[in-house]
Structures are given as structure tokens and as C-alpha cells.
Amino acid sequence: MAFLLLNAACFCVFSQNGWNTIFLEDFGGNSVDAPTAGPVNSHVWDRLEFVDASSDVSYGGDYTITKHYDKNVQWYQGGDHTYPNDKEVGYFMIVNPDASQATHTCYSQEVTGLKMGETYRFSVWTANMMQPNTAGSEQLPYLSISVCEGDQLEMPIARSAYASLVLPVSESSTANQCLDWQELSFEFRLDQDIESAYIMVNMEAPEAMGWDFALDDIRFEVYGGTTGVEDLSHDEDPADGQCYDLWGRRVEPQSGSVFVKNGKKYIRKQ
Numbered sequence: 001m002a003f004l005l006l007n008a009a010c011f012c013v014f015s016q017n018g019w020n021t022i023f024l025e026d027f028g029g030n031s032v033d034a035p036t037a038g039p040v041n042s043h044v045w046d047r048l049e050f051v052d053a054s055s056d057v058s059y060g061g062d063y064t065i066t067k068h069y070d071k072n073v074q075w076y077q078g079g080d081h082t083y084p085n086d087k088e089v090g091y092f093m094i095v096n097p098d099a100s101q102a103t104h105t106c107y108s109q110e111v112t113g114l115k116m117g118e119t120y121r122f123s124v125w126t127a128n129m130m131q132p133n134t135a136g137s138e139q140l141p142y143l144s145i146s147v148c149e150g151d152q153l154e155m156p157i158a159r160s161a162y163a164s165l166v167l168p169v170s171e172s173s174t175a176n177q178c179l180d181w182q183e184l185s186f187e188f189r190l191d192q193d194i195e196s197a198y199i200m201v202n203m204e205a206p207e208a209m210g211w212d213f214a215l216d217d218i219r220f221e222v223y224g225g226t227t228g229v230e231d232l233s234h235d236e237d238p239a240d241g242q243c244y245d246l247w248g249r250r251v252e253p254q255s256g257s258v259f260v261k262n263g264k265k266y267i268r269k270q
Ligand SMILES: [Ca+2]
Pocket: 026, 027, 028, 080, 081, 082, 083, 090, 091, 092, 216, 217
């Protein structure tokens, strides 16, 4: 069984088959009682200034964590990706970068316990904040994700451990209600004997005008694993047939939920 680095924002899950999440950044705020404006995130690039979402987040070179943001009429005003139809639950990150011709990593996290020969998946949900026909909406955010051995931008640890995306302006007719979340992801097989690496979300030559984007549900997974689930925090011991989401709350049976059979916990694949 592989040991996998965890912190307060993530959890460790093992199941018999399929993808197992070993790190998840959902930015928290997963209850209606949490304030609308979220806290500082320690994994964000230190040259992005944190601005509390109860303040104005429009100067450039800053970011905020929030359940939704309605103070900028040029931005979509929907909620996070974790709870896409509920603006009262779940934080996401909004980035309003300074102009630069360089590539900058806006979020990074170390993962350890990697094993040569294993297959991993790295995925991020992201959205263009700019509504169509507003100043700057023609400047499309160009983002990339990568896995590197060090915490600086360098060659990825595998040829396929890189992906990029130009975020389109949403054509949604419900512009004020939901963000047009897009998944950016890749899978790779680790062919080097290294035990740790950094997962990174990068901004490619951000422009000053427009170029505002959202991030949520930054996930790193390994394919396969051993039977059993560890470190799931439940309020009560689950009984056979009960299903939970990855935060330990009761849910209807669905893909990704945890279920219990014969006293063992599994992740539901379909
Ligand atoms: Ca979230």
C-alpha cells in the first residue's frame, strides 16, 4: 500500500479498482454556515495578493476565495464547481493576474509516496470569469497544468504530464447564475524512480485586461490500489448500503460516493 501525503485539504482513499483520489483541493466552505468570503490558501503563488472577497477584487495581481462574487458586473456570478447548483455552499478561487509575458505557477502542491510504474491522473476545473461583450472578454485565459519534480517550472516528470487550455467565453444564457466550468486533465505513467513531485497550475503570459479565471477541484489520483478505505471522517459508522460523499455526508447512491458492503468501504465507480 502506497503512503500518500495529505494535509487538511485532502484525504486518502483506497479502493479495489479504478481511480483513487489522493489529493483534492476543493477550497473548503462546504457548509451553509461558512462565510461567503473564504480564507487565504497557502498553496497559491506568493506574488498573487490575497483579497478578502467581501472587498473589491479588481485591481490585478490578486486572488480571492469565495462561494460567489457579485461585485464585478463583468464577471460571471455563479458558484463553485464542487456544488455547481448551490451558490451558498463551497468555495472556489478567482484569479485576476498582473500582465506578464512569462509563465507563472498560480497553485502548486507537493505529492509524495509516488511509485514507479503507477499511473496517475491530474485534473483541474477552471472557468473564464469574463462575460461576453464586456471589456477584456476578448483576452482569453491560457492555462496549463503539469507535474514536475521540483517546485519550479521545468520539464514534466513524464512526456504526457502536461496539458493546456485556452478558456473560451461562455455562451451560457444564464451568465449570472453559473460558471462554464471546463476540465483540464491528463494521465501519465511514472517511469522514473522518484517518490515526490509537484502538481502545478500555470498561467501562460497573462494579459492585464480580461484574463480573469476561476479554479476549483484540483485533484490528483492514482489508478488502482488496495481494498479498503482509510481516513474517511464520518459522523457515525456507516452501515451496509449507506452512501457517503468524500466529506462523509450521507448522499443518494452516485458515482464517486462511498458505499459499504460486508463491513468494507468502497468507492462507487458507476
Ligand atoms: Ca469548491
